[in-house]
Amino acid sequence: MAPLKSWLKIDSSSHFSLHNLPFGIISTTANPDPHPAVAIGDQVLDLAVFTAGNGFSALSIIQPHQAVFSRPTLNDFAALGRPMHRVVREYLQSVLLEDSPFPGVLKENSSLRHNALLSQKDCRMHMPMQITDYTDFYAGLHHAYNVGVLFRGPQNALQPNYKHLPVGYHGRAGSVVVSGTPIRRPNGQNLTDPAVKEPVLGPCRKLDMELELGCFVCKPSKMGDPVRIDDAADHLFGIVLMNDWSARDIQAWEYVPLGPFNSKNFGTSISAWVVLMDALEPFASTGLHNDMKTLPYLDEKGKKTHYDISLSVNLSTASGSSSTICKTTATNLLFSFPQMLAHHTVGGCPFNVGDVLGSGTISGESKSQKGCLLEQSENGKISITLDGGQDRMFLEDGDTITIGGVCDGEQGSLVGFGECSGKILPAIQIEP
Amino acid sequence: MAPLKSWLKIDSSSHFSLHNLPFGIISTTANPDPHPAVAIGDQVLDLAVFTAGNGFSALSIIQPHQAVFSRPTLNDFAALGRPMHRVVREYLQSVLLEDSPFPGVLKENSSLRHNALLSQKDCRMHMPMQITDYTDFYAGLHHAYNVGVLFRGPQNALQPNYKHLPVGYHGRAGSVVVSGTPIRRPNGQNLTDPAVKEPVLGPCRKLDMELELGCFVCKPSKMGDPVRIDDAADHLFGIVLMNDWSARDIQAWEYVPLGPFNSKNFGTSISAWVVLMDALEPFASTGLHNDMKTLPYLDEKGKKTHYDISLSVNLSTASGSSSTICKTTATNLLFSFPQMLAHHTVGGCPFNVGDVLGSGTISGESKSQKGCLLEQSENGKISITLDGGQDRMFLEDGDTITIGGVCDGEQGSLVGFGECSGKILPAIQIEP
Numbered sequence: 001m002a003p004l005k006s007w008l009k010i011d012s013s014s015h016f017s018l019h020n021l022p023f024g025i026i027s028t029t030a031n032p033d034p035h036p037a038v039a040i041g042d043q044v045l046d047l048a049v050f051t052a053g054n055g056f057s058a059l060s061i062i063q064p065h066q067a068v069f070s071r072p073t074l075n076d077f078a079a080l081g082r083p084m085h086r087v088v089r090e091y092l093q094s095v096l097l098e099d100s101p102f103p104g105v106l107k108e109n110s111s112l113r114h115n116a117l118l119s120q121k122d123c124r125m126h127m128p129m130q131i132t133d134y135t136d137f138y139a140g141l142h143h144a145y146n147v148g149v150l151f152r153g154p155q156n157a158l159q160p161n162y163k164h165l166p167v168g169y170h171g172r173a174g175s176v177v178v179s180g181t182p183i184r185r186p187n188g189q190n191l192t193d194p195a196v197k198e199p200v201l202g203p204c205r206k207l208d209m210e211l212e213l214g215c216f217v218c219k220p221s222k223m224g225d226p227v228r229i230d231d232a233a234d235h236l237f238g239i240v241l242m243n244d245w246s247a248r249d250i251q252a253w254e255y256v257p258l259g260p261f262n263s264k265n266f267g268t269s270i271s272a273w274v275v276l277m278d279a280l281e282p283f284a285s286t287g288l289h290n291d292m293k294t295l296p297y298l299d300e301k302g303k304k305t306h307y308d309i310s311l312s313v314n315l316s317t318a319s320g321s322s323s324t325i326c327k328t329t330a331t332n333l334l335f336s337f338p339q340m341l342a343h344h345t346v347g348g349c350p351f352n353v354g355d356v357l358g359s360g361t362i363s364g365e366s367k368s369q370k371g372c373l374l375e376q377s378e379n380g381k382i383s384i385t386l387d388g389g390q391d392r393m394f395l396e397d398g399d400t401i402t403i404g405g406v407c408d409g410e411q412g413s414l415v416g417f418g419e420c421s422g423k424i425l426p427a428i429q430i431e432p
Numbered sequence: 433m434a435p436l437k438s439w440l441k442i443d444s445s446s447h448f449s450l451h452n453l454p455f456g457i458i459s460t461t462a463n464p465d466p467h468p469a470v471a472i473g474d475q476v477l478d479l480a481v482f483t484a485g486n487g488f489s490a491l492s493i494i495q496p497h498q499a500v501f502s503r504p505t506l507n508d509f510a511a512l513g514r515p516m517h518r519v520v521r522e523y524l525q526s527v528l529l530e531d532s533p534f535p536g537v538l539k540e541n542s543s544l545r546h547n548a549l550l551s552q553k554d555c556r557m558h559m560p561m562q563i564t565d566y567t568d569f570y571a572g573l574h575h576a577y578n579v580g581v582l583f584r585g586p587q588n589a590l591q592p593n594y595k596h597l598p599v600g601y602h603g604r605a606g607s608v609v610v611s612g613t614p615i616r617r618p619n620g621q622n623l624t625d626p627a628v629k630e631p632v633l634g635p636c637r638k639l640d641m642e643l644e645l646g647c648f649v650c651k652p653s654k655m656g657d658p659v660r661i662d663d664a665a666d667h668l669f670g671i672v673l674m675n676d677w678s679a680r681d682i683q684a685w686e687y688v689p690l691g692p693f694n695s696k697n698f699g700t701s702i703s704a705w706v707v708l709m710d711a712l713e714p715f716a717s718t719g720l721h722n723d724m725k726t727l728p729y730l731d732e733k734g735k736k737t738h739y740d741i742s743l744s745v746n747l748s749t750a751s752g753s754s755s756t757i758c759k760t761t762a763t764n765l766l767f768s769f770p771q772m773l774a775h776h777t778v779g780g781c782p783f784n785v786g787d788v789l790g791s792g793t794i795s796g797e798s799k800s801q802k803g804c805l806l807e808q809s810e811n812g813k814i815s816i817t818l819d820g821g822q823d824r825m826f827l828e829d830g831d832t833i834t835i836g837g838v839c840d841g842e843q844g845s846l847v848g849f850g851e852c853s854g855k856i857l858p859a860i861q862i863e864p
Contacts, residue, residue, distance in 0.1 A: 186780050
């Protein structure tokens with residue numbers, strides 16, 4: 001498909017081509033209340049201003065719902081459902097198209113253009129959704145295998161349940177933050193000297209990141225009502241990049257028998273722009289082959305429900321060096337988001353609009369494709385040499401991790417996520 | 433202390449004496465929008481009506497905040513903080529006192545009395561709080577020990593971390609429901625034949641309950657800011673009874689390595705009336721002795737932060753039999769709610785008003801004090817004989833579990849929780 005051309009100037013390397021149009025929540029000096037916008041090139045279309053300026057005049061179906069474009073989160077827009085997301089996104093595409101069928105709406109409306117099209121760098125980004133519940137899965141097969149090898153050896157690397165169901169745990173909704181929010185190194189209990197068996201309290205010494213995708217739910221499901229695998233796609237709003245920051249030493253001490261807790265709940269970062277499922281459809285792909293036959297409630301019958309997204313992790317240090325420490329693709333998952341949702345609800349767990357599913361760490365097979373430092377450093381045994389010569393096993397104060405992601409498309413029609421970044425601040429001193 | 437007497441007729445066996453005044457959310461035929469009320473004897477004081485009728489005329493400090501009494505949850509009232517909860521509760525006590533200093537407010541105001549005092553049986557109860565995040569701990573030492581013995585034997589019953597920190601996991605906020613809500617038996621993956629290693633999908637065959645307390649947080653804390661143990665009590669709003677329904681067969685298959693998931697998220701019940709921390713203060717007690725020295729951030733310096741609450745579990749069957757299957761006390765906890773909060777936040781996990789902490793299953797040492805069927809039946813090895821002769825190892829369809837709780841006080845001044853009940857509905861049939 002030839003790239004769609006806009007009357008707006010859009011750099012051909014932009015993640016936010018006319019093929020994308022991701023939704024986010026911005027504020028500006030002129031309008032400091034967070035409200036929705038769509039990213040286009042290096043600009044945004046301010047949807048509150050666009051709506052107030054009668055921008056949706058040619059789309060009657062959205063008119064009873066236009067209040068969603070002045071809300072502080074995207075939840076109410078998401079709740080309108082996938083058919084409405086499709087109509088709104090395609091309408092905005094048509095408004096921005098070089099040969100727009102509605103030139104009077106924006107292209108030839110200089111006043112609205114002036115007010116509604118803002119430079120991205122003048123916008124502050126906010127949490128795109130109010131997250132109601134957050135679940136983190138573990139669907140990255142290579143990651144689970146690599147971690148299993150580190151702790152249990154290659155014979156027992158994967159637990160017996162691993163290929164039969166998407167393993168997951170409930171995360172902390174309240175500690176999910178938008179890209180750019182600094183992350184403070186957590187204090188926590190850890191066992192410095194296993195021989196003594198007495199834990200100490202102190203700053204995490206194995207601070208890690210995890211390369212993940214997050215997927216927002218847009219359709220509620222009631223307690224007791226499973227979402228069938230064939231219906232699951234209708235429940236998905238869009239995808240963001242996610243960094244599930246992890247404190248490996250705290251995790252090792254606390255996690256038996258109920259799973260990770262303080263090792264995860266000090267912060268989880270997501271990218272600011274939600275790429276809608278429809279924008280990702282052209283990049284639909286299969287995930288990793290599952291050599292176990294899944295039970296019928298997880299059987300997607302060959303449907304392509306993964307996405308071919310090139311992912312990267314950059315580590316920049318306080319001293320200014322910048323290194324790409326991981327490159328992989330989002331197809332390195334054994335279970336898809338529809339499978340995660342079908343499994344999550346099979347026992348009747350209810351869902352609200354704004355619930356988010358994390359994929360689990362996405363790693364490829366080779367070392368440079370490993371999506372966390374625990375894997376790359378083999379739990380602190382092997383140094384990673386950064387550009388400029390510094391070594392890392394885990395993150396140091398002042399380090400910034402930036403996850404990037406873009407679908408494998410051609411220049412001029414890129415569908416990307418922007419970035420998900422966070423800088424490590426030093427731990428606070430706990431009073432003696 | 434002699435019981436406080438009210439001009440209202442209150443049965444001396446009522447959980448809702450003048451010493452209690454718990455807060456909840458009701459609706460009535462006349463006012464179907466959920467709104468706050470206080471329980472008193474077998475009646476409630478409708479706070480929306482009381483406020484509209486100028487009931488707070490003699491309490492100027494609450495007047496700028498009176499809108500909290502028309503909200504659909506108690507979150508906004510909770511957010512006013514513990515000093516305000518104290519003032520409001522003591523004012524309502526004084527209004528209801530036989531020798532009320534404010535007789536004109538209600539006692540001698542027949543119109544407001546008629547409109548604001550309703551029979552509890554005419555009120556529908558709703559979720560008292562909008563739960564933002566739900567954490568379930570595992571602080572019942574005897575429970576953890578008993579379960580550990582079942583799965584790992586007496587030598588390794590408690591994990592090495594157990595006495596050093598309150599072990600916990602993130603639960604599903606969206607599946608916490610108010611007492612009276614039926615609970616549908618979940619379907620899920622389980623391993624019927626471990627030799628085959630192929631799981632099947634089907635209705636849970638080891639459906640269990642867990643006797644717990646839940647404690648609501650009323651004061652937010654920011655990401656990165658720990659709540660000190662000495663400040664933690666100021667963050668606690670009140671306590672409810674909690675039943676953390678559990679699917680033991682699903683749990684056994686799914687829980688490695690990330691903890692319980694679908695085995696818990698199909699439903700958690702709480703009692704409808706939130707007993708404020710101040711009402712519990714006269715019953716403050718110590719918990720179980722910890723023979724490990726806790727780290728300073730968990731050291732309560734001997735403060736009494738547990739409560740002497742007599743707890744019971746009743747199982748009534750579809751055929752009409754009713755049996756008390758457990759009697760224990762809430763002092764059977766190794767860690768208190770202030771310790772749970774201090775630990776939960778030590779790494780910087782943020783808290784919102786409406787977050788809830790579950791204590792974990794509360795069991796005493798003897799068989800009749802065990803707070804779940806997994807313990808009582810030794811994971812399905814020993815039958816429990818109910819009144820009327822039926823046997824149980826786990827719950828059957830049509831069974832109703834009712835948790836009761838009341839502080840050890842004298843008749844006429846009881847501080848109790850009412851009940852937390854839920855009836856098991858049969859699993860839905862999953863399409864083949």
